[in-house]
Amino acid sequence: MRLPILPLIALSAALALGGCGSGKSVTATNESVSGVAKKVADAGLKFNPGRWDSTMKFVKMDMEGMPPEAKAMMSKILGKDRTFATCLTKEEAEKPDAKFFGQADERCKYDSFAMGGGKIDAKMTCKAEQGMQTMTMQGNYTAESYQMTMSINGAGPQGKAMSMEMQLNAKHNGECTGKEEG
Template identity: 85%
Template sequence: MRLPILPLMALSTALALAGCGSGKTVTATNESVSDVAKKVSDAGLHFNPGRWESTMKFVKLDMEGMPPEAKEMMGKMLGKGRTFASCLTKEEAEKPDAKFFGQADERCKYDSFSMGGGKIDAKMTCKAEQGPQTMTMVGNYTADTYQMTMSINGMGPQGKAMSMQMDLSAKHNGECTGKEEGKSGAVG
């Protein structure tokens, strides 16, 4: 099964939200990913550079007309985490660009975005091959950690209604090792 574009961008978006800014808040309504990235950067919300270990766990996955075999396979994935490591450079941490926040090609826009005081609340709409998809993100962050719940609704393969929910968490884990990109392993 090919996943919609939103889950593929989830890790980079979530990592971007791990910023810390003493009392700074960024809000946006009906703005592009690049405009929101610029607002966050201009607000001076800084991120801790180095190695980040993120875990993504599927909590719910429903798809209209899913064959029983596929449902069973998906059921086995629910509740199991996948851990990914990434390296955030000092430059990326100080001045994140639109790619850091997800789809830089502007297929996505934030319907609403609020980040400040250790809380994130956002709703994003993307134009996917199958049709529009909506993602909501709600969570908490510090300079070194984040926890977030993401819900995605839209059309899946063959134009069937689809919804999924993921829990994301991450922690800063020291200096980059050079082995972060593309490395992942199962947890939980």
């Protein structure tokens, strides 16, 4: 089964990679993805380029009317770590654009966004093929690591209610090797 919210994982990872808490912060309300990206860049919150090793874990997953065989399949991935590595180039780190922050502007908007002092707290609403989805993100970051909890609620396949929660942890791990996934 293809989950419509998986592109948002990249968004949360990108947001959490902000530079160390040097007193700089960004807040936004009812703002586009590109608007938040511009505010982050204008505030001078820098991103640490190089290889980032990440671990993602689904903590909760529930979909209305899910067949028993699908529930059994999903129960096998709950609580299991999935690891991956990404490469953030120097250019991407210095000038993050809207694509760096996830889905296209016409599909998502920040209801609220706050990043600074080593903390991030955001709520985003996205239009998906099945209907609206709301994603909340809370976490902590430094220049070398981040921890993030995301909750996603809204319409899943065939417009039925779905909710999920996942955790992301990442650590900067030196230079890119060319073997990263993104």
